[in-house]
Amino acid sequence: MSTATAIVKPVMPERHFLNDNYGIRSWLLTKDHKRIAILYLFSITFFFLIGGVFASLIRLHLLTPNGELFEADTYNKLFTMHGVNMVFFFLIPSVPAVLGNFLVPIMVGTKDLAFPKINLLSWYLYMAGGTFSMAAMVSGGVDSGWTFYAPLSSGYLKTHVIMLAVGVIIAGFSSIFTGLNFIVTVHRMRAPGMTWGRLPLFVWSNYAASLIMILGTPVIAITLILLALERGFHIGIFDPKLGGDPVLFQHMFWFYSHPAVYIMILPGMGVISEIVPCFSRKRVFGYSFVAFSSVAIAVFGFVVWAHHMFVAGISVYSALVFSLLSYAVAIPSAVKVFNWTATMYKGSIEMSTPMLYAMAFIGLFTIGGLTGLFLAALGLDIHIHDTYFVIAHFHYVMVGGMVTAYLGGLHFWWPKITGRMYPEAPAKLAALITFIGFNLTFFPQFILGYMGMPRRYWAYPPEFQVLNVLSSAGASVLAVGFLLPLLYFAWSLKYGEVAGNNPWQATGLEWETSSPPPTHNFHEIPIVTKDPYAYGEDAEVTVVH
């Protein structure tokens, strides 16, 4: 950043939340939302790496058609543990529990979340859930698939299904507590002048995701408890042999697990809504549409779940309704995509690393979303249901969308969290490698699926090998793209340039305070007088003295 006028080099603030207190105790008993966010950052990175190892083993196995590397049973365990780790222990907590935890209180202009102790408890529950899931893993693994479908899981499998289910239930409570904290904080603790119409879109989207967390998560807990009752005590709920109904399991499971997709993606969309206006130097286009589309997605996302069950024997009339509603939920998602592009239109775009990730998100999420419509179409779904087309579709949303947004957000707020800049050149390289590796991994899977390769199979016909080798090659490129940030983020902690309060000249309260912020976020509670995205205008926030 070199301009004609001499710029005073920013210095690290003397006191901030990272050096306010030292020692393991000060971290494990902290009530500071920023420190809890960092605890979460380390833990979800750990689970992401574990999930990544499983993914690598899957791709390694699929290099050859005849299933030479692993036994079929082992292969089933690999994809189950990959799914469980990534969905419940990485994707769901990623943006809310790390970036949301760190940013929501600062963005609304308050000292902490409404219930700091519950926030800490949520991390402990997450770790307890993770411990159960790890225990299930090391004591032999589980092979039910992350979806736990009954009666396979309740009556037939000999693996540690209940232990894993307990892990998922406990982790669910941690996400309920995060959601509860966000909702109460947004309702009760906004700074003076921070009206609902001035709430940053990142807060809106986390608020919407929180609604899903508290309304949906109890259902997965109940479903898995019923599953455990059937498995442990042979109480007939899902198994027809015991008088149960297997489709009921799918109804209950997807009542949570489809909205859970929006728990994962909505906060990611919030990240994009912050990055795009900042690096386009423009006010976000259609603020209220973007804000309300988050809430619309949260609400309508609850009435589309049976699109996972079109070939499971549900009534055709019901399927018709769910198909239509699934199409409808694409509308608010499209509103967001159009508004981000309209924000960029005629903007002064700076291709920084976060912006590269944001643009990757917009493209990849659009592909992921549109292929979702293929799957929501009643006729086409019969052909591509349970094939690699589905795998490719949701990895475009979850990895191409969510992980990309998470990485973009991490780069965007890294200077705020640590006080130091990451090195721009390797970061851009990592973004590029991730993008190439991602597409190489998952695009061939669309074709494989369309050609009829079923998901979760341990072997495949030899004519599918070329595309599978391409996909596995892409996975190794993707792995490099994910590992690079670990290296340069660690490097930047010591050698990174000091960032100063606002390295991006961004608007928003988080950029008003020092980097890293003081323990109570602000020296004085700010008074908000401006819209959140007043780019190109006087974006000052007055502070009362």
Add this chain to the structure above:
Amino acid sequence: MSEHSHPTPGLYVVILLALVVGTCLTWGIAFVDLGKWNPVVALTIAVIKAVLVVLFFMHVHYSSKLTKVTISAGVFWLMIMITMSLSDYLTRTFLPQ
């Protein structure tokens, strides 16, 4: 928040009695075969009892509007799950031959 009014011990006793009556009623009716109305009657009594517990024992009747809205949202979401699931179960037999 609004701690100004609380249920009196007398009211607690009345609610308790109502719950006991409800339980006895459910038990008694179990001996009468009402055909397809069996679950309907049992569930109706159960719902009335649950509402009494939520309103008085859990103090929702005396709570703020926001608390009431939150609880109604939970119930409403449960209804979504039940109704939309029933949209499958109840129309399966409509299948054209």
